Amino acid sequence: MKLYARLAFVGIRNNKQFYVPFFFTSVGMTAVFYIMSALADSLLLKNMYGGRTALSLLQFGTGVMAVFSLIFLYYTHSFLTRRRQREFGLYNILGMEKRHIAVIMSIETFITYAVSLVLGVGAGMIFAKLAETLMLGIMNLSVGYEIIVSWRSVALASLVFGFIFALILAATLVRVGRSDPLTLFRSESKGEKPPHANPVLGVAGLLLLAGAYYIAVTVENPIKAMFFFFIAVLMVIFATYFLFIFGSVLLCRILKRRKNYYYKENHFISVSSMTFRMKRNGAGLASICILLTMVLVTITSTLSLYSNVEDMVEREHPREVNVSFYLNLEMMRDDMFASDLKNGVIKAANKIGCGPRNIIGLRYLWINTEKTERGFCHTNFYIEMQDTYEFIFTSVSDYNESYGTDYELAPGEALAFRINDGKKTYGGVGDTVYIDPLGTYKIVGEVEEFAAYGYDSTNSVTGLVVDDIGPLFGKVDGHEPTLYIGFDVAPGKEKSFDLSWFSFDEYIDWTAEDENGSLLISGLNWSSKTADREDYMSMYGGLYFIGIMLSGVFTLAAVLIIYYKQITEGYEDNARFDIMRKVGLTKKQIKRSVSSQMRTVFIMPIAMAALHLAFAMPILRRMLMAIYFRNDALLYTVAAFSVAVCAAVYLIVYKLTASSYYRIVRE
């Protein structure tokens, strides 16, 4: 037993080039898993307003981490065992039985597991505090000072990773058990067929990619965008694999056929070895490319959403407290009824002592239209599409009272406000707008403010202040007439107004009916800017935080795949470059050829990922629009920023990998 343990230790030490990065990965994965699980477990979030959203996101993130750790650790470990088959073969030839090798492997795996768990959870505990600070900072919440030690998470981590390592061990044992000593011994130096490029698949990859890009660029409808996005993602994934595996081999073959290009010192070696390399590594490089694309898309969208929270809150909430009444049509025309309701709301606010101010009371008539030859025509066919146009009418009397203005309008005149400046409904002041069946309006001016509470959409939305909306009610159906009342509160009183039906009980008679027995007030809708901001912060902040964590892990994974590939290739190339040196290749030429190949292998996935992101931007923009994201400049800035950060991390890894590659080749 002691001998086995020693052999296991020696095995790890002798393969440290492979084991050290593997340790890093498994420790990193364990730490991230622990952090997410511990944060999800901490009472802090549970007791926090809006913490629930973040909590469920974290739980989801923990699950994703578990699955990803399994796939990735399994994958990287197979690199390790493949490298070591020769060693096992040697042991076997020296008379060690397979079950002895199995014992050694079990000990090695157990050591790896124990080290990853102890270091991972340890690092997790240290970094959990940091992560919590980061997360709460992102979510704009204050930070406590207690260190998070969640024994439940420790137990969970040891279980999940115990399972992962058990699976890895089982796979390794099957691999060792299935092979005989000679194949074990020789497994590294098998002859290789020159790859056959399948031109059909190569071309298919190109077509798929072109198709996916076309979809991404041309889809206009934000709701459809969501569906097409998934189609496009699938197409891009296949296209990436096809292009990397078959497309590159095809390209190499075409280059080889151009003799004057191929038989040049710098092309000769790189093209021929790239042919082989791409066949074997195409899949790996494609995976890296897809991981990087995922990182870029995740960071871009979550950071954009997060940065957009303030904008979104301001847009959705004209005032700190917002209340909407859905009224009976008759009551809608009744000025007294409207002002009674408004007074009731304000009295309720005063009673609590939150000091209402900047009070707005607007009655809305909302109409959805499509463009016709004469102007616009009402339609009940409401889909969020670029070719529908919305108009929100309010009376000038309500407007003047709310905003302290003194506009006077004649029938047929209107003051306009571009709420959502999609496609324009009017050119400018002086234009007339015909809306069937409401009539023709001449735009006599534009107002500076227009609270359109509850009417935020991705379509073109225009607010119109007209002389009187009373007669307009009843001309169009399919919408609920709304009275909106909004007000700000005294500083520090933001959350004192606990909104519910009961808040207004004292001042508003909910049960009042008209002569037909239908309720005068059919519904109520309210929101608080501060509470919603916290909610959004919690949700988008949580998303962003998880985006960062997962992106970090994905980047780590991508980087590690590359590292392992280069190191494995280094060992293969070692013999190759030795031959070339004997035939008369200078060290300088070797170095040049190596770095040109490395650069290609490294640059290809990230360049492709950046290209994917570039083409994903239009469709991403449309999808974000569906959740009321409108800040294009922000989106593009964030995308550029993510690419830059990703490329920087990538460059560092490239330098590190390149130097260990040279070391191996030079041996």
Add this chain to the structure above:
Amino acid sequence: MSMLEVRHLQKTYTTRFGGSKVEALRDVNFSVERGEYVAIMGESGSGKTTLLNILAALDKPTGGTVTLNGRVLSTLRESELAAFRRDNLGFVFQEFNLLDTFSIEDNIYLPLVLSGKRYGEMHERLLPIAKRLRIDDILKKYPYEISGGQKQRAATARALITEPQILLADEPTGALDSHSTDELLSMFTDVNETGQTILMVTHSVKAASRAGRVLFIRDGEVFHQIYRGDSTSEELYAKISDTLTILAGGGEVAE
């Protein structure tokens, strides 16, 4: 003046921690004339491979000089060495050393591509050599698809395509069966008859018996040499065997 002159060649290896010193070559002297076919024999550890590596400019001697066509190898700079090897020396190795990522044709072109030759010129040079070495029908194949004998002939073609001053062969028949060995050796003889200088290091008496002269190395020195003179290969074979017997016995050879 001889084409290749080796004078007082010395090579001492120091073990890793500067402890004991191992003398691989003590004092090697010989010369090779243009068009000669020389075999170097010796037991394992006699310094054969070290000698060949130094002749190939892959290794540096600790003492003495190697002069090829009047140029002293040790005066060449590292940057010149590779080009020098490419232009003046052709190599055939026991392990063939063909690159598995290249077709046979591309393997043969490799040194020419490195010298920056045009494709047309390379192609012209290839055809006669491929014909002579009877590999013209396998040029498009990959190393893993052909036999050991074919591989070694391809490697020979790669060595010859640069029209080297000397063809250096390190146990060229070491990994071949007897049929392929015979074939390769007659090709070496053919090539030599066209005026190609060959220097071959070998264990095999059969291989050595095809040479024009056989040098024996023992304990890092040239211990003895035999000229073919007018003898047939069979007679030379017998002489070599006798010499080896004496060598193994540790005695002196009386000539």
